[in-house]
Amino acid sequence: MQIASQTFVDQGLKYTPKFYTLPLNHDDSNQGNIEVFVREVTYADGSNHDRPWLVYFQGGPGFPSPRPNGHNGWIKRALKDYRVLLLDQRGTGHSSVITHQTLAAFDSEQQADYLSHFRADNIVRDAEHIRQEMGVEKWAILGQSFGGFCSLTYLSMFPSSLLRSYITGGVPSIYPDADTVYQATFERVKEKNHAFFRQFPLAQTLCQRIADHLMDNEEFLPNGQRFTVEQFQQIGISFGMSDTFLPTYYALENALIDINGKSVMRYEFLDLMLQHQGFQTHPIYAILHEAIYCQDAASNWSAHRVRQSYPEFNYQPGQAFYFTGEMVFPWMFEQYQCLKPLQPAAERLAQKADWGKLYDPEVLANNTVPMTCAVYADDMFVDMDLSRQTLKHVANSQAWITNQYEHNGLRADGEHILDRLIAMGDQIAANQA
Template identity: 55%
Template sequence: MIAYPLAIICHRLNNNAYNKVNAMNHPSPQLTFAGMVAQKHHFTLPLDYADPDGAQISIFAREISSPENSAKSLPFIVFFQGGPGFGAVRPAANGGWIKRALKEYRVLLLDQRGTGLSTPVNYACLSHLTSNEQSQYLSHFRADNIIRDAEAIRQQLTDNQKWTILGQSFGGFCVLKYLNDAPQGLAEAYITGGIPSLTRSADEVYQATYKRVLAKNHDFFTRFTDAQCLIKALANHIENNQVLLATGERLTVEMLQLLGINIGMEQGPESVYYLLEQALIDTPTGTQVNPLFLAHFCQLLDFNTNPIFALLHESIYCQQTRSNWAAHRVRQTYSEFNYSSDKPFLFTGEMVYPWFFEQFGNLKPLKQAAEDLAQKSDWPMLYNLETLANNQVPVSAAIYSEDMFVEMQYSLETAARVGNLKYWVTSEYEHNGIRMDGEHILDRLIAINRGEKLR
């Protein structure tokens, strides 16, 4: 029997007669800020829906409306963020896709289980469990249970009214899972930068995305002609000197390559280049790594603070199969990523590697749990092809042709297999397009879904 964290035990479900989950919402008073009215919601839900009276977790959601609409009974649009393992956006102003959404919806920003203000997942919260217990616990944090949480919340918060959903990146996986499992709860659905393959393995996914990462490397080093010299000088320095990050770990070349996750984003290449420009400084005692670089480097890589991504990223592709460190194995066929001083430096992308759990301080205590999850072969099926082929919920999706993280051909394969799905292919945006031009992107997707004339 697993001894679950105190935070979970304190949220045990109190019902004994319900066949459905009682979400037990604990709303807060309304808050007003930056042209929006917000209300916090805390829901107590089962860790394992197969055992609804067992251990409980808390799920946080922030409801946002415009001041002029705050007293109106507008329908909800629920946002599923990228990841897995990251909390929902914390809006500071009424702008972007939220501005467009608030014209006709109340927005619900859901902190997916284990993230944000929901019951957290980190080494400290799991430290009293054995590695086997940790992996069992973490196995409940995929898209299937995220959607079960959302459905339980919908039934309680809306009096069982349908709502609309929007998914970005991994959020697109959640949208398809929602269409697969609970379409009766949906009025419309939107996807940006995240239509996954319904059938392809993690190995196939990484075979495709490594090629996209190579293309983004070529673009980066072509644009910034001195970047290769800058990054090689830094790589050679840290290979020959012990350099400690602001978080205490030794900076390695493998870590340095991880900055490549940013070159697939809007404004990401610029951020990486400007960081490299100030990486090395001359001091009276010789060349050193700039402390400013070491601090900013940690801000661009969040594996220490968001462990779910490293622990479960590959499992989002698994259906009755194990991942077995797919990105690590596939990388062996791309030897150009194995750095040495006599060859060009290349960044990697969003790939997760087993050495994360040896080099990142907050991941080290979860090393065996990560290995157990990588070898887990009984992951439940995610998609029923017949169910999705017969989908009746209107769905529109933005597919970014130059997306480093999502293979366009796989997205098009899926689009052809999901009923009632319309899509817009564009080269105008990178993976995080919704952050950069969200008002326009959501407005266009709404028009596509409703058969309206595009503006």
């Protein structure tokens, strides 16, 4: 069922919503359809009506396209050269959204089969279908994080449909398997932990106190879910973003309180911990996160297996405390309230070994589409060295490697970052001429 949606104008920008009915499986239309939602962003006065389109691919997987609030950031810069198309990737936002509620009518086998169609290859096929329906000859793409993975898939599958490709914090590894990726990212997470505890030495004591308390006492989040050490460790995902160390320290200071001589967790802290659990509302992120790295192989809970080579992340009383990052683990489907109904499907997908190819190395090696990337040297989510290995194999690509930003650079300073990437793309195009 489509939501009621309307065209509106805000701060000189016109927002036009559109829905497209597309196949769940682009190779077999008999498997039914899904709805995919996009929002067009243009100047309200129509002054950029003749400019090419720029399609935005959101990070994740499993999160909708931005809902802009103002004429600012990367959209402000993009609209100088393009019209912008904000795509809610299938399963997110208004695009046949996937939650524990919408999947409840399926058994686990049906859930797993349905979810297997929600990776980058089909996200790209959706975009390509929409391009054709719109009658657009070629358009540009901008991919943030996982959106950058989608961009490289687009360059592999439909390069003749693209004018330019801009990627921020999301050049994927096209050869290493999931284990190699997680070995690299665990190292990056360790570095972030060391930086945090170096800046706030007392935080180590506070974290150990919280972890020990959770091991000895039952504490429950506002949704009734028991809060555990493993869940507490996962708030370290925020360390991949800028300006998160200090808010984390403030939260640690505010975790425990004595009531009648007994130490308990403050409700406001527990409420904050629940807010950190985006897996509850965006289950694709948990269920398909490892699958974004899989080509002709199963993940077999890669992060969980790699974690065993890093015993420091398995907290025990008396040892140093470490936060984890964006990794997903099988126990999450035993603990998280909204993931519990999806545990059998998640297990099926973790064992699925017949994932299709996401990238075509030969096509990328002969790429003619100007591709410019912001690669963040300190990125906790996408390892710089793996990104650089990929870029060696993509023709007409150029990277701006910087330690000025964290993974969320596009959100923090998008106007400047996109401006630089557009200028770099213009230079590649000029050199091709």
